[in-house]
Amino acid sequence: MSSAPVAVQPLPQGGVARMVGRRARDWIPAILVLVLTLGVWQGGVKAFHVKRFLLPAPSAIWTAFTNNQHALWREGWFTFQEALGGFAIGCGAAVLLAMVVARWRPLGNALMPYAIAANAVPIIAFAPITNAWFNPLTKSSKMAVAAVLCFFPVFVNVVRGLTSVKPQQLELMRSYAVGQLAVFRLVRIPTSLPFLFTSLKVASVLAMIGAIIGEYFGGSLDSLGANIKQDAALFQFEKAWAEILVACILGIGFYLAVALAERLATRWQPPGGFQSE
Amino acid sequence: MSAIAIGQHGRPRVDGVTRSLEKASLFFVVLAVLYGIWEGYRWLGIHFGWTHPFAVNDTTMPHIHDMVNALFQPTRAGGPLLVGILWRASLFTAKEAALGFAMGAVGGFALGTLLAHSRVLQRGFLPYVVASQTVPILAIAPMVVVWLASLHVTAWISVAVIAAYLTFFPVAINTLRGLHSADRRALELMRSYAASTWTILWKLRFPASLPYLFAALKVSATASIVGAIVGELPSGIAGGLGGAILNFAQYYTFAPQNLWATNIVAAALGITFFLVVLGAERIVVRRAPENLA
Numbered sequence: 212m213s214s215a216p217v218a219v220q221p222l223p224q225g226g227v228a229r230m231v232g233r234r235a236r237d238w239i240p241a242i243l244v245l246v247l248t249l250g251v252w253q254g255g256v257k258a259f260h261v262k263r264f265l266l267p268a269p270s271a272i273w274t275a276f277t278n279n280q281h282a283l284w285r286e287g288w289f290t291f292q293e294a295l296g297g298f299a300i301g302c303g304a305a306v307l308l309a310m311v312v313a314r315w316r317p318l319g320n321a322l323m324p325y326a327i328a329a330n331a332v333p334i335i336a337f338a339p340i341t342n343a344w345f346n347p348l349t350k351s352s353k354m355a356v357a358a359v360l361c362f363f364p365v366f367v368n369v370v371r372g373l374t375s376v377k378p379q380q381l382e383l384m385r386s387y388a389v390g391q392l393a394v395f396r397l398v399r400i401p402t403s404l405p406f407l408f409t410s411l412k413v414a415s416v417l418a419m420i421g422a423i424i425g426e427y428f429g430g431s432l433d434s435l436g437a438n439i440k441q442d443a444a445l446f447q448f449e450k451a452w453a454e455i456l457v458a459c460i461l462g463i464g465f466y467l468a469v470a471l472a473e474r475l476a477t478r479w480q481p482p483g484g485f486q487s488e
Numbered sequence: 489m490s491a492i493a494i495g496q497h498g499r500p501r502v503d504g505v506t507r508s509l510e511k512a513s514l515f516f517v518v519l520a521v522l523y524g525i526w527e528g529y530r531w532l533g534i535h536f537g538w539t540h541p542f543a544v545n546d547t548t549m550p551h552i553h554d555m556v557n558a559l560f561q562p563t564r565a566g567g568p569l570l571v572g573i574l575w576r577a578s579l580f581t582a583k584e585a586a587l588g589f590a591m592g593a594v595g596g597f598a599l600g601t602l603l604a605h606s607r608v609l610q611r612g613f614l615p616y617v618v619a620s621q622t623v624p625i626l627a628i629a630p631m632v633v634v635w636l637a638s639l640h641v642t643a644w645i646s647v648a649v650i651a652a653y654l655t656f657f658p659v660a661i662n663t664l665r666g667l668h669s670a671d672r673r674a675l676e677l678m679r680s681y682a683a684s685t686w687t688i689l690w691k692l693r694f695p696a697s698l699p700y701l702f703a704a705l706k707v708s709a710t711a712s713i714v715g716a717i718v719g720e721l722p723s724g725i726a727g728g729l730g731g732a733i734l735n736f737a738q739y740y741t742f743a744p745q746n747l748w749a750t751n752i753v754a755a756a757l758g759i760t761f762f763l764v765v766l767g768a769e770r771i772v773v774r775r776a777p778e779n780l781a
Binding site: 237238239240241243244245266320321322324325328330331332333335336337339340342343344345351355412415416419420423424427428429435436439440443444446448451452455458459462463466467 | 522547608609621626629633709713733734750751754758762
């Protein structure tokens with residue numbers, strides 16, 4: 212019995228080391244694919260003298276990226292602020308309304324079909340309208356589109372999360388004569404967290420798309436979207452690809468930040484554990 | 489006996505009818521309330537001169553009946569009715585989106601099936617398929633359109649390509665997930681009968697993947713419309729809904745109701761695509777998915 216901890220202790224360490232090793236090996240094919248793709252791309256462009264405006268070589272895109280880094284990050288930050296603002300407004304409003312709707316179920320039953328239908332609507336087509344509401348050069352016009360885009364998936368998912376509480380849990384709470392607010396705090400909100408974060412991850416991508424596509428419909432030249440559109444039209448493809456690279460880096464960063472927040476907020480929960488019982 | 493039988497069969501049917509009647513009336517009540525909120529906000533905004541978050545006036549918030557009315561007015565004297573223009577534009581955009589949706593779904597399904605059968609390929613490509621879900625992939629739309637145009641690809645087909653790649657990734661991921669969701673015991677049974685990989689794929693894995701596949705197709709149905717509309721923006725195609733939106737956005741200050749009417753039609757097109765896939769799912773999938781993320 213006393214030797215058990217000693218016997219157990221080395222095992223996880225070896226396990227971790229092996230896991231890291233295995234993980235590194237897991238990534239080898241992915242890295243190979245990336246290297247091969249870039250190699251074939253670079254080699255093909257050079258070997259067949261592909262015209263610069265058809266497809267710039269990765270090295271040319273990288274040069275454009277490093278040469279314009281300062282301007283690119285400034286444009287990226289401008290667009291990212293729009294996405295972040297829209298994300299906060301849209302997700303905040305969605306969570307608040309979802310809580311109201313989860314409390315008064317008939318209201319939820321009445322509104323849900325509309326929310327689900329709205330998820331099937333190409334909301335991005337409203338970008339010119341928000342451009343007309345606010346000055347298209349302002350950030351608020353893109354925030355508005357991003358907010359509307361974020362709203363519906365988050366709303367639908369949070370309502371689903373708040374209302375997918377197990378009846379036994381509610382009965383237990385009732386048997387303890389716990390008030391409505393405490394039920395919300397102790398049962399409904401923890402149950403809804405995985406649903407919330409799933410939708411927040413979707414919303415983080417949608418917010419970036421909303422901001423960039425909103426800028427395609429007309430926006431400040433300090434922004435990524437307006438510059439991508441302009442550079443593509445002017446056949447400055449290296450710069451346009453460098454801007455897309457920035458958009459992708461910011462998009463992945465945003466997504467990873469939400470995923471990290473999810474890890475922190477649902478740490479008490481074993482993965483997938485909320486459904487397993 | 490027969491009376492009981494009728495009672496047993498009749499009651500739920502009546503219940504069903506009343507329930508769907510209730511649902512329908514609730515639907516219209518909510519519609520009326522939403523209408524009231526729009527018009528109420530508009531009235532209050534104009535009455536008190538609200539300028540925050542945006543100035544409320546006839547241009548920013550046209551009457552809803554004006555938007556609907558605009559559909560049945562010609563956009564210029566002697567021209568065709570707006571609804572006719574938008575009907576043709578919707579058909580055009582629907583054509584692009586449908587072709588893209590078909591290409592993306594077939595390609596995504598093929599890649600998902602390939603990845604499901606090779607661990608090495610899965611490790612090589614899956615990270616990129618997953619990462620593609622986290623980047624604003626629509627940002628590449630102008631590049632694709634301009635690039636394909638320089639290769640002398642017909643403009644509407646390059647728009648379909650954009651709709652295709654929006655469909656491609658979710659379908660690939662969910663096909664892979666669905667093919668792996670097949671019951672292990674059934675898989676072992678098939679193997680013990682020495683069933684070939686193809687037989688296992690078509691008789692077991694493919695049916696098991698259908699709920700997952702349709703979950704992706706429902707998302708992609710909307711995404712393909714979005715892709716088609718956004719793809720039309722840089723391509724200079726005037727015949728579709730994206731072109732119509734650009735056109736009416738330019739004249740927004742003169743006739744805001746036209747842009748709103750166009751958006752109503754775009755929304756209807758998105759919902760129609762979604763409902764078509766939903767209908768197909770109802771016909772094809774009988775098993776409810778137990779655990780879909």
